[in-house]
Amino acid sequence: MRIPPYYRKPSWQRFFAGLIIGIIIGWFFFIYQFGNIQEKLVTEIKVQEAIIDDQKRNIEILRSDKDELNKENQKKLTVQEVKVYFKNDKALKLSELSIYELRSQIENELTPVINKNIETVSNTSELLQQTIQNKTFTVNEKKYHVIIRELHLYTTLELFVEIRLAN
Template structure:
């Protein structure tokens, strides 16, 4: 058995030449498109790497700035709230209304301190306490004086005061 000689027939020669030329054109088309797509992907990857690097640098800068600002704010905190507690209100057996009125009177005396930074309040701490201690609070027909026992100064100013009834 013999393979027929296709190379001698011009129809088959054109067919095989067309297949080979088509494969070469197809291979060239594939290489061209693969190269352009690969170039685009490399460019996109490099731009994304640069963007990520820039964003990481910005993030580090923002973190350091935030840390610095937090440290500065920690140094310059402000008074947000004022609390008053009486140490001997149970011993004097004062009613709730009297205690509430005394607390509100003291808070009204100190309301100017809200929003001020803790450093300036700490500097004028003695003046603030002398203002409260030297004032006589009149509730109903009874007069009261307050003496400081403890003071805690942070974002909340907490005063522990002793109530004294003024006679005469």
Template sequence: MRVPPYYERPSVKRFLAGMILGIIIGWFFFVYQYGQVYEGLVFRISEQEAIINGLEDDIELLRSEQSRLNEENEKKLTIQEIDILFSNDRRLRLNQLTLLDLKQQVLHELQDIKGRDIETVSRMSDLMISNLENKVFRTGDKRYQLSVEQVHLHTTLRIYVKIIPSNS
């Protein structure tokens, strides 16, 4: 048995020619659309790369500016608050009023330090300590001297002192 020759019929020839022509037109359409999409993506990527490079430059500029400002601020840090802590107030069994009065007197002695640069205060810390240790503080009818144990310098000046009852 033999397969009939369909390629000799004109309708089959038109059908095959239409399929080949459709494949060729479809292929060109696909290549054109792919090229358009690819070109759009390449343009978008290059646009985004330009934006990213600009933002990275801005970040670098801001970081350098921030580090410069931080260095300047470190040089200009000032004492904002003074905190006096007594180390032996429980052992001496002093009442809260006496402790408050002592604290107020010490803060009055150190009021000039508030608002000064930390660097300046650190240079004159020995003078500040000797000033506190050599002064006799009076509360009511009793006298007390202070012995500075620790000094912590930052925006808050913390001074740890020991209360010594004075005999003179």
């Protein structure tokens, strides 16, 4: 029995050429989708690792300062948390990861304020503002300055800042 010579007919040649082109296009589509999924997962893992590091740091701070605070006056209020809000992050079109890294760097600068008396922090608020405003923050090889527009101080220290590119 003999195999018919389909390779000579143009209709079969078009079919096999279309099959091969379809496989190639499908493969590129798969590679593109796989890359997108991997990029999202890497970003999510980095954010989770940063959260874990922040939580470990907060636990250390709380444990070390707890003994000192118990000895002192417990009736005075203390700063429990630091929150940073950006006013112009959408205008600069920064990625979520860049915003998160910048926020964590600013919060790291303010970690000495946690578990301190509100009165003490309010007395040194100008020093805090100058410290934050004079520091250059580096995120993804770009340098940024921040300008503090509002400062709310109670058990949570809330900073409303504006991001500027450093020259």
